[in-house]
Amino acid sequence: MDILKFITAGSVDDGKSTLIGRLLYDSDAILADQLEALHASNRKNDDGTIDLAILTDGLKAEREQGITIDVAYKYFETDKRKFIIADAPGHIQYTRNMVTGASNADLAIILIDARKGVVEQTTRHSFLVSLLQIPKVVIAINKMDMVDYSEEIFNSIVTDYKKIAVKLNIADVTFIPVSALKGDNIVYSSTAISWYKGDSLLHHLENVEINRDNLSTHARLPVQWVVRPQTDELHDYRGYAGRVSSGSFKVNDKVTVLPSGFTSTISKIELYDTQPAEALAGMSVTVHLQDNIDISRGDIIVNSAGEPQLSSVIEADLCWMDTRGLDTSLTYLVQHNTKTVRCKIREVLHKVNINTLEKDFDEDFKLNDIGRVVIKTAEPLAFDPYQENKANGGAIIIDSRTNVTVGALMLRQSVE
Amino acid sequence: MSTNRLDYLDELEAEAIYILREVAGQFEKPALLFSGGKDSITLVHLALKAFRPGKFPFPLVHIDTGHNFEETIQYRDEMIARIGEKLIVGHVQDSIDEGKVIEQKGKNASRNALQTVTLLDTIAKNGFDACIGGARRDEEKARAKERIFSVRDEFGQWDPKRQRPELWNIYNGKIHKGENVRVFPISNWTELDVWNYIRRENIPLPTIYFAHQRDCITRNGQLMAASPFLNMDEDDVVERRNVRFRTVGDMTCTAAVESYAFEIDDIINEIAESKISERGARMDDKVSEAAMEERKKGGYF
Numbered sequence: 075m076d077i078l079k080f081i082t083a084g085s086v087d088d089g090k091s092t093l094i095g096r097l098l099y100d101s102d103a104i105l106a107d108q109l110e111a112l113h114a115s116n117r118k119n120d121d122g123t124i125d126l127a128i129l130t131d132g133l134k135a136e137r138e139q140g141i142t143i144d145v146a147y148k149y150f151e152t153d154k155r156k157f158i159i160a161d162a163p164g165h166i167q168y169t170r171n172m173v174t175g176a177s178n179a180d181l182a183i184i185l186i187d188a189r190k191g192v193v194e195q196t197t198r199h200s201f202l203v204s205l206l207q208i209p210k211v212v213i214a215i216n217k218m219d220m221v222d223y224s225e226e227i228f229n230s231i232v233t234d235y236k237k238i239a240v241k242l243n244i245a246d247v248t249f250i251p252v253s254a255l256k257g258d259n260i261v262y263s264s265t266a267i268s269w270y271k272g273d274s275l276l277h278h279l280e281n282v283e284i285n286r287d288n289l290s291t292h293a294r295l296p297v298q299w300v301v302r303p304q305t306d307e308l309h310d311y312r313g314y315a316g317r318v319s320s321g322s323f324k325v326n327d328k329v330t331v332l333p334s335g336f337t338s339t340i341s342k343i344e345l346y347d348t349q350p351a352e353a354l355a356g357m358s359v360t361v362h363l364q365d366n367i368d369i370s371r372g373d374i375i376v377n378s379a380g381e382p383q384l385s386s387v388i389e390a391d392l393c394w395m396d397t398r399g400l401d402t403s404l405t406y407l408v409q410h411n412t413k414t415v416r417c418k419i420r421e422v423l424h425k426v427n428i429n430t431l432e433k434d435f436d437e438d439f440k441l442n443d444i445g446r447v448v449i450k451t452a453e454p455l456a457f458d459p460y461q462e463n464k465a466n467g468g469a470i471i472i473d474s475r476t477n478v479t480v481g482a483l484m485l486r487q488s489v490e
Numbered sequence: 491m492s493t494n495r496l497d498y499l500d501e502l503e504a505e506a507i508y509i510l511r512e513v514a515g516q517f518e519k520p521a522l523l524f525s526g527g528k529d530s531i532t533l534v535h536l537a538l539k540a541f542r543p544g545k546f547p548f549p550l551v552h553i554d555t556g557h558n559f560e561e562t563i564q565y566r567d568e569m570i571a572r573i574g575e576k577l578i579v580g581h582v583q584d585s586i587d588e589g590k591v592i593e594q595k596g597k598n599a600s601r602n603a604l605q606t607v608t609l610l611d612t613i614a615k616n617g618f619d620a621c622i623g624g625a626r627r628d629e630e631k632a633r634a635k636e637r638i639f640s641v642r643d644e645f646g647q648w649d650p651k652r653q654r655p656e657l658w659n660i661y662n663g664k665i666h667k668g669e670n671v672r673v674f675p676i677s678n679w680t681e682l683d684v685w686n687y688i689r690r691e692n693i694p695l696p697t698i699y700f701a702h703q704r705d706c707i708t709r710n711g712q713l714m715a716a717s718p719f720l721n722m723d724e725d726d727v728v729e730r731r732n733v734r735f736r737t738v739g740d741m742t743c744t745a746a747v748e749s750y751a752f753e754i755d756d757i758i759n760e761i762a763e764s765k766i767s768e769r770g771a772r773m774d775d776k777v778s779e780a781a782m783e784e785r786k787k788g789g790y791f
């Protein structure tokens with residue numbers, strides 16, 4: 075069985091949490107004691123029915139205000155698949171939490187309130203989904219019960235959204251008319267929406283193909299830790315521990331260690347007490363090399379046939395996530411894989427205006443701004459363009475005064 | 491992360507090992523909090539996979555309420571002897587003797603809440619900058635919100651409204667002096683995933699997880715193990731029941747479930763069919779809707 079990770083996104087109050095609650099409720103994934111707590115809660119819908127949003131709105135402040143503040147993770151499975159759901163907040167103030175949930179998603183469900191159509195936050199989240207390269211998108215047009223399940227309204231929102239999808243290069247979009255509140259097209263196909271012939275949301279999630287293979291097949295292993303027991307019988311043991319982030323390694327593969335550029339050959343792959351012939355993407359292993367070279371945490375082992383870019387001046391997309399704006403005179407830290415080095419944002423090339431999706435040449439990078447920059451790092455990073463290899467193209471910026479993560483970088487290319 | 495061909499248990503395992511190695515790489519003085527429950531036992535197994543044939547780059551730390559199931563302590567000591575790693579024990583009794591906490595009175599008295607003080611003291615005394623724990627997001631709704639690297643201030647407090655963004659698998663472990671990070675490598679595992687993994691890996695468990703006969707009393711609709719730590723009076727009727735424990739904490743706050751699951755396969759079937767969540771058997775969560783969140787804000791795990 076495989077795991078599908080998905081996120082719900084969209085504007086505040088579009089019904090994301092209610093939709094997750096409905097999905098869990100109608101697929102019988104809520105246990106008796108949790109159900110009891112749900113019934114006992116004093117947050118109810120206007121018609122007195124239980125408010126399914128409180129299944130994921132787990133914080134006191136969220137229940138008091140009726141909004142989601144931070145991502146909630148929920149787990150459930152059907153006969154077909156295991157699901158890890160990230161229920162993200164819609165409020166613009168909490169965009170960084172949405173980005174947190176979206177960074178690991180295979181699929182995004184973007185909700186649109188049928189009464190309101192596409193709004194700024196729909197576009198912002200769609201932009202983030204496209205920047206983060208979430209391969210599949212579902213547009214759930216929600217609250218259909220409040221527009222008499224109108225096909226025209228649905229169609230006109232579809233037309234509007236398709237314009238955005240083209241601008242944002244979102245290729246794979248599925249549109250589903252739903253009512254999270256009433257349960258139409260969530261788990262069960264709706265009888266009220268008889269004009270819609272497609273799948274219910276759950277059916278779609280169970281069957282959608284997640285092709286992670288379109289990612290780079292170049293083998294990458296960021297070194298996390300060097301295993302050196304230094305006991306008498308294991309005196310010369312030297313294993314490089316890490317998780318293969320893309321591609322795969324086999325014994326006898328020729329590899330290069332970056333940034334040093336030393337080359338060697340893989341002599342052994344270990345996973346605790348087993349010695350797998352191949353280390354596949356996603357596996358946490360310990361590898362041994364034929365030659366004794368100096369390797370430590372922060373280095374990356376790659377296949378010599380397809381080396382990444384090695385550069386300290388890099389163009390990247392940036393999403394700013396802190397209330398203190400970007401300061402180009404300040405030295406920040408950049409964390410890429412297992413390496414953390416000092417950096418400066420040397421130049422802001424442009425920002426993107428969320429309403430028009432046009433470039434904006436205002437250099438003031440504030441909370442929730444998205445744009446393109448050039449960063450200069452104190453030591454070169456061995457990266458692949460995020461578009462080609464997510465696992466080796468993402469990085470974060472840390473403010474060394476507060477230690478807080480303030481920016482998400484999607485690296486594009488060396489501009490040295 | 492391209493993990494197309496990995497089965498879900500392999501994927502979860504690989505993620506947890508990756509997180510443990512990040513802790514080793516990023517912190518000066520980490521520790522693994524070992525409670526004796528199945529989740530922390532699973533963590534120890536994952537640490538073996540992450541660091542052998544090397545030693546663990548951290549000690550195990552047990553916060554001992556003194557109200558333990560005998561089987562847990564026995565298991566702990568045997569395990570430590572088997573794996574040859576260092577164990578540090580923080581005693582709630584010491585915090586009581588030092589006057590830092592006051593023992594609760596009355597029928598529902600438990601040392602569960604007191605252990606936070608002992609935990610924070612143990613962290614401070616040893617200068618730990620990261621504490622690895624076996625909490626899972628599926629356990630409870632506040633936990634469902636917590637990051638994998640969860641920064642705590644000097645007082646151990648979790649501030650749910652100020653969590654750091656956490657992107658991809660890049661964990662930011664940078665902290666100021668005095669702060670520490672709680673790290674949850676099995677955040678994305680469900681209770682059933684843990685059991686399936688224990689079965690697959692043949693991990694030994696304390697016997698209390700399996701059905702056995704035990705003297706119990708019924709408190710607030712739940713079966714509690716009769717023990718000298720539980721304040722009992724003449725209203726309490728002791729009955730011998732066939733039970734097992736689904737989650738193991740302090741004897742005074744962990745309820746038993748009626749069970750005939752003697753083997754791990756029976757347990758997995760029982761959980762798959764159960765209509766009650768795991769923490770439904772924890773008195774500490776029954777107090778209020780926000781009980782866990784409040785405890786976490788106070789420095790609890």
Ligand SMILES: Nc1nc2c(ncn2[C@@H]2O[C@H](COP(=O)(O)OP(=O)(O)OP(=O)(O)O)[C@@H](O)[C@H]2O)c(=O)[nH]1
Pocket residue numbers: 084085086087088089090091092093119127140141142143162163164165216217218219220252253254255256
């Ligand atoms: N009529 C109707 N109301 C709905 C539907 N879905 C959600 N709602 C209501 O819309 C309101 C907001 O729902 P939530 O699920 O909390 O919205 P959200 O998108 O999670 O909001 P944030 O997380 O704060 O961004 C609640 O009052 C819901 O009951 C629907 O399909 N029809």
Ligand SMILES: [Mg+2]
Pocket residue numbers: 090091092127141142161162163164
């Ligand atoms: Mg919500």
